[in-house]
Amino acid sequence: MTWSEMSPLLWEATGQTAVMVGWSTLFTVLFGLPLGVCLAGADRDGLFPAPAVRRVLGLVVNIGRSLPFIVLMIAVIPVTRAITGTTIGTAAAVVPLTIGAVPFYARLVETALREVGRDVVQAAEAMGAGRVRIVTRVLLPEALPGLVAGLTVTVVTLISYSAMAGVIGGGGLGDLAVRYGYQRFETTLMIVTVAVLVVVVQLAQTLGDAVARRLSHR
Amino acid sequence: MITVSGLRKAYGDVVALDGVDLHVGKGEVFGVLGRSGAGKSTLLRCVNLLERPDEGTVTVDGRELTALGAADLRRARQRIGMIHQHFALLSSRTVAGNVAFPLEVMGVGRAARARRVAEMLDLVGLADRAGAYPAQLSGGQKQRVGIARALAAEPSVLLSDEATSALDPATTQSILALLRRLNRELGLTILLITHEMDVIKAVCDSAAIMSDGRIVEAGPIPDLLATPGSRLAAELFPLPPAEPGTVTVALGADRALLSRLTRTHDVDVAIAAGAVEHVAGAPAGRLRLRITGPGAADAVADLRKRGLLVEEDA
Numbered sequence: 372m373t374w375s376e377m378s379p380l381l382w383e384a385t386g387q388t389a390v391m392v393g394w395s396t397l398f399t400v401l402f403g404l405p406l407g408v409c410l411a412g413a414d415r416d417g418l419f420p421a422p423a424v425r426r427v428l429g430l431v432v433n434i435g436r437s438l439p440f441i442v443l444m445i446a447v448i449p450v451t452r453a454i455t456g457t458t459i460g461t462a463a464a465v466v467p468l469t470i471g472a473v474p475f476y477a478r479l480v481e482t483a484l485r486e487v488g489r490d491v492v493q494a495a496e497a498m499g500a501g502r503v504r505i506v507t508r509v510l511l512p513e514a515l516p517g518l519v520a521g522l523t524v525t526v527v528t529l530i531s532y533s534a535m536a537g538v539i540g541g542g543g544l545g546d547l548a549v550r551y552g553y554q555r556f557e558t559t560l561m562i563v564t565v566a567v568l569v570v571v572v573q574l575a576q577t578l579g580d581a582v583a584r585r586l587s588h589r
Numbered sequence: 590m591i592t593v594s595g596l597r598k599a600y601g602d603v604v605a606l607d608g609v610d611l612h613v614g615k616g617e618v619f620g621v622l623g624r625s626g627a628g629k630s631t632l633l634r635c636v637n638l639l640e641r642p643d644e645g646t647v648t649v650d651g652r653e654l655t656a657l658g659a660a661d662l663r664r665a666r667q668r669i670g671m672i673h674q675h676f677a678l679l680s681s682r683t684v685a686g687n688v689a690f691p692l693e694v695m696g697v698g699r700a701a702r703a704r705r706v707a708e709m710l711d712l713v714g715l716a717d718r719a720g721a722y723p724a725q726l727s728g729g730q731k732q733r734v735g736i737a738r739a740l741a742a743e744p745s746v747l748l749s750d751e752a753t754s755a756l757d758p759a760t761t762q763s764i765l766a767l768l769r770r771l772n773r774e775l776g777l778t779i780l781l782i783t784h785e786m787d788v789i790k791a792v793c794d795s796a797a798i799m800s801d802g803r804i805v806e807a808g809p810i811p812d813l814l815a816t817p818g819s820r821l822a823a824e825l826f827p828l829p830p831a832e833p834g835t836v837t838v839a840l841g842a843d844r845a846l847l848s849r850l851t852r853t854h855d856v857d858v859a860i861a862a863g864a865v866e867h868v869a870g871a872p873a874g875r876l877r878l879r880i881t882g883p884g885a886a887d888a889v890a891d892l893r894k895r896g897l898l899v900e901e902d903a
Binding site for chain 2: 488490491493494495496497498499500501504508509512513515586588589
């Protein structure tokens with residue numbers, strides 16, 4: 372396979388990966404962040420202790436995290452159909468990717484929020500701040516470097532998950548490697564795809580680290 | 590200004606507060622001394638209800654906090670400043686941003702907030718560090734930010750939770766001097782807890798000693814000095830064991846005590862031992878005297894009458 376033959380395939384696959392990872396990252400933050408806040412806040416010594424709620428949320432999150440992604444992707448097909456109207460293609464892949472990453476990110480959010488000192492939260496309480504303000508103006512800003520670091524890990528995980536999206540016709544770099552590199556013995560394309568994946572993950576991690584460092588004033 | 594009565598608090602089997610009554614007058618600097626685990630931290634945190642007592646009432650500036658609902662309590666807390674042992678500053682905000690926080694909570698507008706923040710930083714001597722982050726400051730500077738933040742909302746009361754325990758001695762003195770100055774200039778009432786005797790000596794008008802969840806002793810320091818058997822006075826001003834033929838007297842407002850004694854009673858007065866220091870800006874302490882001469886008995890009676898005689902070893 373020549374470079375001019377590979378190039379369009381690679382661009383298309385990279386674009387598909389970017390779309391899948393981009394949208395699922397957005398939705399992961401949208402759902403995972405509040406879920407993480409609830410997990411941390413509902414804890415016994417959290418901001419709004421609710422042990423029963425926490426147990427239920429913790430259980431749901433653990434179930435989500437215990438399924439291998441490839442199994443989860445197939446198991447949630449009815450949900451995917453309900454949301455996107457289809458079960459194949461790049462858009463359809465965003466649904467299982469989001470469902471797979473939300474519990475993962477929620478746990479990382481929970482951990483990042485726990486890192487915020489109890490004394491800082493109490494100082495805010497002593498100043499008469501309400502819970503909503505403490506979450507939005509104390510906990511989240513204080514935990515921001517940790518939240519960004521967690522998001523970086525999540526994005527890398529999503530890139531890895533998205534490689535399995537080929538199973539439901541989502542396309543992407545992983546799918547390209549499987550179809551050409553494995554099924555058609557196009558070793559060159561396989562190697563190039565692997566290289567692209569490595570570079571993409573490296574870029575994501577470097578960018579995430581830089582942003583986290585920039586936000587940290589500790 | 591602060592009245593606490595019948596306060597009880599237990600964590601499981603551990604009784605942290607076992608019926609505490611305390612009164613802090615307006616403009617007073619009141620220190621609670623105790624070892625760790627004595628319950629003093631719980632007491633302080635009960636004053637702004639960070640901890641809710643199991644029993645008892647807390648009244649600050651005429652409002653019974655224990656009777657307030659959540660929203661009213663938040664409003665009342667805005668009028669109670671608090672400083673912390675480990676400063677509890679927001680690492681994500683600059684010095685100015687930290688001081689602005691309580692003003693944001695109160696809903697003060699942007700312009701008024703900026704003005705007030707500048708004013709407060711001036712007051713604590715950190716006007717030039719407004720844009721710095723807490724991580725770039727020394728411990729003493731961090732506590733100054735903590736003080737500026739605690740006072741930004743113009744509270745009537747300041748609670749100090751071991752505010753100098755994490756600081757070196759020189760920095761401790763400068764923070765205590767600042768607290769004392771704020772007390773004088775703003776008429777600020779301060780309730781502080783500490784395990785350091787020096788803190789009490791440096792700034793407090795009144796003190797209490799706490800042990801096993803109870804207040805063992807409390808009162809204005811001059812009164813405590815004149816109280817026979819006072820544990821606090823003995824700890825603040827330790828004297829060597831008494832010798833026969835000496836009397837121990839409290840030294841307070843009457844600075845010319847000794848010369849007056851010799852003039853009126855025809856006695857010689859020799860100092861056998863003494864512990865005198867500046868307490869809250871005025872000399873105070875205890876002296877052990879050997880009084881001899883024809884008027885010795887009269888002189889001792891005189892001291893007793895004036896309530897200055899603490900101990901007599903015949």
